[in-house]
Amino acid sequence: MSLIQVTDLTFAYDGSYDNIFENVSFHIDSDWKLGFTGRNGRGKTTFLQLLQGKYDYSGHITASVAFDYFPFHVEHTEEHTLDVIRHMGPDYEHWELLREMSLLKLSEDVLYRPFSSLSNGEQTKVMLAALFLKENSFLLIDEPTNHLDMEARELVSSYLRGKKGFILVSHDRAFLDNCIDHILSINKTGIEIQKGNFTDWWRNKEQQDQYELAENEKLKKDMKRLAESAKRTSNWSDEVEKTKNGTRNSGSKVDKGYIGHKAAKMMKRSKSLEQRQQSAMEEKSKLLKNVESSDSLKIPQLSYHKNQLVELEGVSILYSNRKVCSDIIFTIDQGDRIALYGKNGSGKSSIIKMIIGEDITHTGTFRMGSQLRISYVSQDTSHLQGDLTEYARHHGIDESLFKAILRKLDFSRLQFEKDISSFSGGQKKKVLLAKSLCEPAHLFIWDEPLNFIDVISRMQIEELLLEYAPTILFVEHDREFCENIATKTIEL
Template sequence: MPLLTLDNLSLAFGLQPLLDQASLTIESGERVCLLGRNGEGKSTLLKIVSGEVTPDGGTVRLDDGAVLAVLPQNLPAQDRRSAYEVVASAFPETGSLLSQFHALSQSADEQSLEQLMKVQERLEALDGWRLDQKVTAILAQYRIDPDQTLDTLSGGWQRRVLLARALVGEPDILLLDEPTNHLDVPAIAWLEEALGQFRGALLFVSHDRAFIRSMATRIVELDRGHLISFAANYDRYLELKEKALEEEDRQNALFDKRLKQEEVWIRQGIKARRTRNMGRVRALKAMREERQQRRERGGTAVFAVEDAARSGKLVVETLEAGFGYSQDQAIIEDLNITVMRGDKIGLIGENGTGKTTLVRLLLGELEATEGSIRLGTNREVAYFDQLRAELDLSLNALDNLAEGREFIDINGQSKHVLGYLQEFLFSPERARSPVSVFSGGERARLLLAKLFSKPANILVLDEPTNDLDVETLELLESQLVEFAGTVVVISHDREFLDNVVTDTLFLNGSGKVANYVGGYSDWRRQGGRFPAEERVGKPSGKASKSGAGKAAKPQKQPTSQKPVKLSYKLKLELEQLPGKIEVLEQDVAQLQTEVTATDFYSRPSGEVTAALDKLAEIEARLEQTMERWMALTEQAT
């Protein structure tokens, strides 16, 4: 018997149904990837399976006794619970009691002791200590500090805690919605390894092609309300899908030709009417109805980069360049690179290693604190921001793009703004909707439309692949490859980097930047490794909620070397650093609260940019201060 059965599900929010008699079965142990274009209803389908959304019709059946768990797409904001409390919450009553027990056990007053005994009795009745062992065991397995609060963890470590919560109940099926968004490559690799050890069934939504290739044993596509299953891996699915579309086009062409012939017959003269076959007339009416009900496959986005005049042959050259917010806090050191017109540069590194700082140096937005940077001539830069700060959520798509214009010039051609937006799959009605109601994929497409409407010979893209469906992603890749100007990309999408970039800059987190020829796979073949792949430790440090977190704090390793005695000056610095770290963490937390407020992006753009720049600056200072404290601590031990 199937583990999960979806039978004739129907759901509609507008004129076209998201689900139209959709059916699916999943067996135990399968890893099923759910694909589909942005807006097809993939996330909604997962919510139907988990019980968050009730369909208009049809049924969802889970095998008797089967347990279902969900790894949420969005990370929690300002969750001050400890990792232990989060994981224990997988068992609602028992988890609450275990959290109370741990809190009360820290108190010594008589009232707390009395309450502790009551909680202990209830836990024993519910077999709570066995569940406590399971929570403790999975925290240890994932190397999670049980006392670390969720709001102090990076996006990758938060995802790790949430996965522990999902798996501690030993579910039979796990649902995941875009689990790799905003994770760096080491975090994605860890997630792949953890899910590979899960023996239950997986149903997940993802547009990360490398992740899909690694995880999926079957592909299911949501297309125009129907679920189509392909018993194949991702590459085989692409072949089968292409053949299926060709066959669909052939059948539609034959149907339309026959319909046209029947329409000619019905309109023939008097002689034909006297011999008209009424059965044929009824068949024609049925064909008309079938043609009217046919849902055409949505168009593919069509866009091109607006070329500016060519930049100088040299785009930027650095000589022993470095940057830091103070003398002992270098983020970039000894940078020696030359970027020429037409280069496609990819930046990789763990979150918090200074990739955005490096880009700002190359663009001339920051001035090197050591060495020199020579900028080329005639540079026209267009910037794609992963936080979508360029979009005003209070305005609609039309006003965000047009900025008061009715027509825009694209490569020498004048285009109506609505027509231009239709090339990015925005209908006139959707173009007049406020951006605040757009999905992540729609916001990404709108930002691309805005980016490509301005003349540029240098494109800078910060995590452009998040939320884009595969078809739009592949079109973006082809446009970047054909673009005659220079491209600088920050991305954790391994396949995107392989398909686009010609050179890779790797930031190891200690200020060093290494230059490699080729993309991500070429970097790996040349011995490239992330520090996290060689580091075992606990998570530490504040992190931005966009996932720009800090690396885990390494555990002290035993050593046979004689400790180095610190000078008086270094001892004094070591004593002062914890206070500095505390102040910086408070500043980061305050700014994070500000930028995650619902009305933040409705402020004037100057205020938004200033706040984001300040947050990036303080986070970088915090990172460098933490690294300095760790280095001095290791010297002193």
Template sequence: MVILEANHLKLSIKDRLLLDVDKLQVGKDDRIGLVGRNGSGKTTLLEVLAGKRDSEGGTVTARGTLELLPQLKRTDTVKSGGEVTQEYINQVLAKRPELLMADEPTTHLDKEHIEWFEKKLARWPGALLLVSHDRMFLDKICTKIWELSDGKITEYKGNYSAYAEQKEVERQQHELAYEKYEKKKQQLEAALHTKETKAARATKVPKNKSVESGASKPYFAKKQKKLDKAAGAIKTRLEKLEKVEKMREAAPIKMNLHNEESFKGRVVIRVEDVGGKVGQRVLWKPTRFTIKGGEKLAIIGSNGSGKTTLVKKLLEQGAGITVSPAAKIGYFSQNIATLDVNQTIFENVRSSSVQEESFIRTVLARLHFYREDVHKPVSVLSGGERMKVALAKLFVSEVNMLLLDEPTNFLDLESVEALESLLQEYEGSIVFVSHDRRFIEKVATRILEINAQEIQLFDGSFQEYLEFEPQNERDEQAEQLLLIETRISEVLSRLSITPSEELENEFQALLAEKRKIMSERM
């Protein structure tokens, strides 16, 4: 059953055709992730489908109830962003629409509440159409991906990872097509050169030929005409050869890192007996840890646990925090006030850079600002694009440690993946706060968790952290299991001699307790 159908949708903003969609259908069991670059029209499409915005042409037909969970939510409240998002989610789910559309629903939610929402949607009986930059969320929820690009929708089967694999296949096919095109083009150009050279020589009478009667001249003229015709045919084939553009390749990053020799692998920040408080509320008890040059430390924890407070303490270098003279820290907190809107992208980034122009251009290209794009004034950029410029400006400045507070907010998926790649190659230290689980998984080499007023550090990737089970907990379970098995043996022995309902009940209870511990250890 089709819950929603749209036909021949068109919508322009200023002179740009934003939507040009022939046909869309959402079935009653569909779970669709809508992806695309910042400014591609994802939010606009949801609003048109939900009847919140009119299109210039086309029709939208709803055959069931639908609700839209908007990206921009009310701010006239003392509640946190996460609390407001949860409130909106609960209100929409309570209406039980047959089609739920949601625009960046995990924004401001911490890891626990994202997982809570995922479980809600896993049991959701209706259809879903979601816009999200959270790839793990799209992986767990979606069975179909719609990619919006240049106003058109392309559909891909599977979750986000399946979509990414299909895009990689498309990229490889494009590379093969480009190689085939280049090879054919070179063959035709070589053949054309040969024919043109022969045609130029055709009117010249060879030295061993007699020219007394001039009888040979028509022969060579005819030969030249034939060669010219063949050359013309090759030119036509060249002109009709379907051009395939070369794929842009990501240039490697090798930067001149500030104080590299005295920085890498050495302790650059030492935290000793530092606690965290907001008013009288304890965020974390006094703790101690170190950060080394070249480490990439992710700070995780629930909303309100003190992640940003910890980052600011590191930045301010208060009591108990020692920073090596070799470390030079740069801070990013989604603040784009550092940008001069009257300057171009390149001028903004170069203004505080100690790197060469070629390196600046490489970094900008890695963040998808290509060639003449770098000369656009910042004033015409979207919010997400300005975020990328601010990140690039910090990246190429005279620093060797980046403190990043939610750097992926407001970035589209393509930009998040570009930033991941850039940070993976960065040879300085990175300390960052993020709720984006895939981003943490890709970038972090060490995890710092704030939980229940305690700070715990884990040396390893995010995936290893998720799979880790403290040894003392396993030892305690092993001892408990051994004790239960001993009691089971005793009860069985007594049952064999004097069976009773009381002993049978005790036996069944012990078996249930054993099964529970075994399942927890799996």
């Protein structure tokens, strides 16, 4: 066990006036299993890069362990997997590698295949097995779940539960809960560490948010009451002045000592009220800084003239005369929220492409309602560019609603001025989802919509879908999201 100490860390990218981190201090035990969470664009990957010494910063990061990063960059993917592992640099016995591979249910033959021939899931498992062979190493694991199906996620999560000494960036709540013992969270005001899993951290955050909201309301009422008292005090002070003037005009003798004493009391009361108002304002200003926004939104809906929108009966999909999936039977009715399950390569994306109108070779019966309007979110975000206003105009969607959804998903107003091509992977995905939610449609089809999207935004998207209740078919490997959203599941 040793400490990784971060002291007064301050960092901003060249040419930027905004600090990503400012005077951040904390320490990490090198035996901890840390889940790293925070909104997209808050600096999770940047922090991992700072630990690796990739950028200059002010402050200090001290550690007696080496940092290794996942995913490891493989330069020559045509090499055998065993040679790729050797390039990663671990000093190990062959039996140790086989032990790690066995835990991840990888067969020995993958070592003698070209690395490029492995599936994304197999590549992920190989890299984790190799990197955990290193001694005196602290592993920085950046979003390993993006290419894993649900079964592989459960396997990798169980594997990590048996390890120690890592920071894990993941937005999958069930994945995090299964394998971590501390949470490292980037909030609006800095970085904090708590003991426990993600659910523990979220429960504590909700309690803190509720406390701060209640305190904020109480202080608002106090400030209103103090302002009214200050106004009354001011009116009383004016009355004292009128008394002085009025008594002098009537010819009566003015008791200046009494009036002066009364004026002094008014002044003292006024000062006391002013100090209490200032104190309440200062206390109020410390609240709500880490409360995430949750404004309600009105999403457009379309109703179809028939209950049944899509029907597949005995459908088999073929690629190069090879069946990808066979004898698929299901219907999509209005109000259904359908989770389409299956291992990678089982035909999920092919079924989606067939429904959205692409030419997919198939047998069996496929029926779809005429003039059915579909809103589709693909996995690919590489085509996104330009500013958000022009993007909304080009796609004919309500710009105000589009930006309101993005604001709910933690886009700052400064973000609205940037080119979409400069957004993070999660922010680009949010653009596609916000666009989809703005489109009047009978059926929404989302293909792995949550890749790269932060966990708080995932929960907000859940809230929107549950409140809005659209008809939706989706492929997603986040188990908790599926369980919360789906009214029907189809497993290939």
